Amino acid sequence: MQNTTSEIRDFLNTVIRADDSALQPLCARFLHPGCVFEISYPFEPLQGPKAIIDGFLKPLRGALQHTRRRDEIFISGANRRTEGGDWITCVTHYLGTFSGAFMGIIPSQKLAFLRSGEFYRIENGKITQARIILDLPDLMRQAGRDPFGGKLGLETLFPGPATQDGVLPEGSNGAASLDLVEAMLGDLHHYDPHTGGSIGQTGQDGYWAEDMLWYGPGGIGSNYRWEGFVRDHRAPFLTAFPDRKGGNHYCRIGHGNYAAVSGWPSMTMTHRGDYLGIAPTGRALTLRVMDFYRCADGKIAENWVLLDYMHLMHQMGVDLIARSNELASPAQAPP
CATH class of the missing domain: 3.10.450.50 (Nuclear Transport Factor 2; Chain: A,)
Structure with missing residues (x-):
């Protein structure tokens, strides 16, 4: 699955920064027509490439100007649970200038790193299912409006692994x-x-x-x-x-x-x-x-x-x- 994992990573990093005219052909290549994205609240489930483009990609790209991804962990493997299937998972940040409202959050007009955890089910080289948790409370904190007030641990950017080998790691263990x-x-x-x-x-x-x-x-x-x-x-x-x-x-x-x-x-x-x-x-x-x-x-x-x-x-x-x-x-x- 190594080649597919690399291709999906390239797709995810390309689609977030591509011209609007390229979104549909890119998604048609890598998203199954019936693909379902389930994203953390307040998103509703999105089915099909058009809904995913209009309901997730475009709002995110509109909020974080010149959006880019920065992957910290990107791994894949066969699922041990009864649901089965081959999955790709990652910890990433979507970064850009937070210049437009996102899901109702007032922008900061400053650089922001929106952390995200993502699980993708892969069949025949295409994404058929995705589950994504966007850390919107941390985005609010970065904008200077922490809804929790920093009561517990250190609020900070997620670092990559200490070994710096979390993206497409080697090893059979x-x-x-x-x-x-x-x-x-x-x-x-x-x-x-x-x-x-x-x-x-x-x-x-x-x-x-x-x-x-x-x-x-x-x-x-x-x-x-x-x-x-x-x-x-x-x-x-x-x-x-x-x-x-x-x-x-x-x-x-x-x-x-x-x-x-x-x-x-x-x-x-x-x-x-x-x-x-x-x-x-x-x-x-x-x-x-x-x-x-x-x-x-x-x-x-x-x-x-x-x-x-x-x-x-x-x-x-x-x-x-x-x-x-x-x-x-x-x-x-x-x-």
Whole structure:
């Protein structure tokens, strides 16, 4: 699948910057006529090349002037889950001057990096299905209007892998990388409600490297080592959603030292505690998740996480776009 993966990467990097006249022929070449794109809230599902061009590509290109992609991870493999199929997954940034409103978000007129997690199902060299999480809360933060207020970890640009080999990596140990991640996920379900700890996650025989790095989405931020992960993400999350159940994945793949998993949704839970300043609602919620991992020496060294917090907060009755726009100065406010 190596040649197809390279071709799809070339397509994704070309279509985002091509002239308008080239969009239709490019998409006809690489998108199946019945292709469906499911994108994080507030997007509706888009079916067929025309709907994808009009509903996703053109709005994004219009908002980020001179749009480009910058891939940090780009891997592929056969799906281990029962849904099967060959999949390509990536962590990327769409960058450009944020000069036009995007999904109602007021632009900053400055450079912006919109992070994105993407899963593509491939059949006969064409994309038949896509699921994409755009980190819109982080785009709001970059525009100076953080709807969460930076309460947890470090809010920063997602870095590429420390080894700088995440795009089309070499190596035949993808199965071992995915084995490690799946074992970790299995034990992560069981935790001490008082400490947030889980047996087997850390220590000499644990799954995570001592100097692990966990890169989280807007609202959570990034952190360092297991204690940072627990403090900045796990403990607040489990306090708010103590009955959370995860792992409902449609796709799990491994490629070299990398693995990726995603669920749409992955988690079910009840909002029982304060979270990011939002009082408990008692509502049953779901959460769409994408995780990307780099493994080294039998440990998980880095983890990039995309969560559809736009959708999660919508279920909790919070409009993050409206909240962010309320922080705009009179000069920034739309007419």
